[in-house]
Amino acid sequence: xKVLFRYFQSAGITCAVTLALLAPxxxxxxxxxxxxxxxxxxxxxxxxxxxxxRATLFEMLELKGEYQPEVSLFGEVGGQIVDNPATLxxxxxxxxxxxxxxxxxxxxxxxxxxxRENLVYRNATRLxxxxxxxxxxxxxxxxxxVEAYVDVIRLRGLSHLAASNIARHEEIGAQVRxxxxxxxxxxxxxxxxxxxxxxxxxxxxxxxxxxANAHAxxxxxxxxxxxxxxxxxxxxxxPKNLRxxxxxxxxxxxxxxxxxKLASEAKFDARIKNADRKPRxxxxxxxxxxxxxxxxxxxxxxxxxxxxxxxxxxxGRRPARDxxxxxxxxxxxxxxxxxxxxxxxxxxRTWNGHVKYVERSKLLDKQLRANNxxxxxxxxELTAAKRSLIDLLExxxxxxxxxxxxxxxxxxxxxxxYRLLAAQSRLAAHFGLAQSNVIFAPHYEEKALRSPxxxxxxxxxxxxx
Numbered sequence: 367x368k369v370l371f372r373y374f375q376s377a378g379i380t381c382a383v384t385l386a387l388l389a390p391x392x393x394x395x396x397x398x399x400x401x402x403x404x405x406x407x408x409x410x411x412x413x414x415x416x417x418x419x420r421a422t423l424f425e426m427l428e429l430k431g432e433y434q435p436e437v438s439l440f441g442e443v444g445g446q447i448v449d450n451p452a453t454l455x456x457x458x459x460x461x462x463x464x465x466x467x468x469x470x471x472x473x474x475x476x477x478x479x480x481x482r483e484n485l486v487y488r489n490a491t492r493l494x495x496x497x498x499x500x501x502x503x504x505x506x507x508x509x510x511x512v513e514a515y516v517d518v519i520r521l522r523g524l525s526h527l528a529a530s531n532i533a534r535h536e537e538i539g540a541q542v543r544x545x546x547x548x549x550x551x552x553x554x555x556x557x558x559x560x561x562x563x564x565x566x567x568x569x570x571x572x573x574x575x576x577x578a579n580a581h582a583x584x585x586x587x588x589x590x591x592x593x594x595x596x597x598x599x600x601x602x603x604x605p606k607n608l609r610x611x612x613x614x615x616x617x618x619x620x621x622x623x624x625x626x627k628l629a630s631e632a633k634f635d636a637r638i639k640n641a642d643r644k645p646r647x648x649x650x651x652x653x654x655x656x657x658x659x660x661x662x663x664x665x666x667x668x669x670x671x672x673x674x675x676x677x678x679x680x681x682g683r684r685p686a687r688d689x690x691x692x693x694x695x696x697x698x699x700x701x702x703x704x705x706x707x708x709x710x711x712x713x714x715r716t717w718n719g720h721v722k723y724v725e726r727s728k729l730l731d732k733q734l735r736a737n738n739x740x741x742x743x744x745x746x747e748l749t750a751a752k753r754s755l756i757d758l759l760e761x762x763x764x765x766x767x768x769x770x771x772x773x774x775x776x777x778x779x780x781x782x783x784y785r786l787l788a789a790q791s792r793l794a795a796h797f798g799l800a801q802s803n804v805i806f807a808p809h810y811e812e813k814a815l816r817s818p819x820x821x822x823x824x825x826x827x828x829x830x831x
Contacts, residue, residue: 395594398515402797405511406504408589415500419806422496423825426489430823432482441468448661458663467656479644480637488634490814490822495627497808502620504799509788513781514587519596520777521577527773528570531766535563542755555755562759601783608717611789615713616706618791625702630811632698636691645677716789723779730772737765
């Protein structure tokens with residue numbers, strides 16, 4: 367009865383490993399949601415994405431100056447000789463005199479071929495792309511956090527499984543020594559079981575090393591060591607089929623949306639370059655005060671106000687520039703198609719992996735039940751001298767390998783469900799991070815197109831905390 371109790375107690379380890387992902391956590395344990403939130407908000411990669419968004423926003427706000435007057439202060443000091451007897455007196459003509467002047471000028475652009483508007487459109491689109499990159503980075507960080515979290519749970523379970531495997535072999539070793547001492551088994555069987563005990567201990571050393579490496583990765587991704595017992599909650603509302611998954615993935619994909627923004631940016635860039643086909647009209651005004659200017663030994667002050675137009679009627683660079691701009695637009699549109707195709711492929715690979723792990727988990731369940739029955743039968747037959755020790759040890763090895771595969775497969779199945787969310791760009795939202803970790807919403811292109819001046823320049827940038 368004691369042997370059977372130990373057998374069932376050891377067999378229960380597999381269930382414990384399998385259910386470890388769903389086991390209730392103590393109060394001090396770190397939840398998966400808390401771990402993901404820490405990874406997304408504290409990881410340097412996420413903070414770098416935040417900084418990129420803020421920098422891109424300030425680059426857009428910088429364009430506000432394009433709609434404001436430009437005020438310049440100018441001056442010069444030197445010496446000159448002017449030979450102009452028609453306008454200068456004999457005392458001033460052809461004489462070297464020190465001269466200098468100072469003035470202030472104001473220039474205000476009235477029309478520039480819509481260059482300023484397209485600059486705003488382009489930078490607003492660029493800001494949207496930066497925000498989408500930040501959101502995409504959050505998805506990646508969240509997925510890395512889930513993977514690190516699940517891997518720690520998996521390796522903890524495998525370490526317990528390895529310890530159970532050592533205990534089972536030590537139990538067999540005690541049974542074999544009794545049978546050897548009783549003359550019912552040869553002495554070589556005692557050496558054989560000792561070899562298997564050493565192999566079981568060596569397997570645990572390798573697993574514990576992997577667990578230590580998983581802890582190190584957890585610290586890098588999450589920012590601190592794992593805390594207490596951990597659990598992974600279930601995931602609901604998964605796609606019904608591959609086609610459904612691919613459709614959602616492409617619609618939600620941040621990569622595809624970024625490619626859309628880059629295509630719009632290329633179009634606005636082309637319009638900026640084409641602005642020189644139209645005249646540039648400015649309103650200019652200024653005041654100048656000078657000493658000994660133009661050869662006159664006297665002070666002189668001038669004031670001016672008026673319109674200025676500059677229109678480049680021909681530029682030999684335009685044909686090549688226009689052709690290059692069209693190719694850039696075409697490139698961006700094709701890269702958008704590439705991004706969509708890659709998202710579909712990633713969705714398919716994620717779906718296929720999920721289906722494989724579901725099927726594999728069922729098969730390993732059946733295989734484990736069969737192997738547990740074999741081990742139980744072999745142990746009884748060994749006691750009755752109807753089965754050799756090597757048969758029992760090989761059966762034990764098979765049970766351990768199946769348990770090992772089952773625990774890893776169950777963890778992979780759990781992780782694959784979160785990968786399905788990530789493939790749909792829904793992982794951060796699943797953990798309530800869709801809005802809290804985004805500084806600004808990616809709708810600046812639409813705002814700029816509605817009102818290129820007021821809508822985007824009224825953005826308030828909160829200081830860093």
